[in-house]
Amino acid sequence: MTNEITYSTSGDLKINELLDLFEHSGYFPFKDKNDTERLREMFDNANLVVSAWHRGKIIGISRALTDFCYCCYLSDLAVRDDYKGSGIGKKLVELTKEKAGERCKLILHSNADAEGFYQKIGMKKINSAYAIQRDF
Template identity: 25%
Template sequence: MDIEIHSDFSNANLDEMKEVYVSVGWTKHSNEIIKQVFEASNVIALVKVNGRIIGMGRGMTDGVFNAAIYDVVVHRDFQRLGIAKKIMEFLLDQLNHVSCVHLISTEGNEGFYRKHGFKKLKTGMARYLNPSLSDQYLEC
């Protein structure tokens, strides 16, 4: 398997990226939304196998104090092969000089992020517009 990881979004195949999201049940990511969120992100990881995008992750940072990682996702057919680990290493390498890196894990994946040095926040807070996400992620 020929795995390539890079951060060049300029020629990314949005249909392939959407297929990755859909494969894990994230169905609200249209090509337009994918383009918008990745163009707004200044830290990007795209993983290709044999020229096809099969995983990605993104982040945003001020370059000094804070960063946040989002959307670390691998196509269902390529999971459990260490690809998400490569994505996290790639993103964290780009953020190695940033004082604080945040992320919100999907349920059941907290252990994966712990392996990369992440811990629960004592004072972390969030606001969700979607009530089902509020119910899933927020403490009352």
């Protein structure tokens, strides 16, 4: 199956495809799953998106913001539940880092359920991050 998976940096993603992916990945970037306008804005304004496809169906996504020379913030990473464990998430992270450039540091804010995955693929946990939380 893994040889049938293709990866793309084309930003031409349809909202219904993204909603279906997030619905079947156990991850949604914010509380209101009906706010399709916000979801569209998130992807329109991201400058580095890598998607994974199997037989014409989106099965994984990496959405990042970067300056391509110093820092790349990996904001969202999702893989369909039925494809987890097959290396797709790791490949999406690798391709994101590759596209951002070797001089870029890749950073992210992980949810607790995904910490083991990020450690497994070689990312190091740091304790020097701060955030101003949003309400929604």
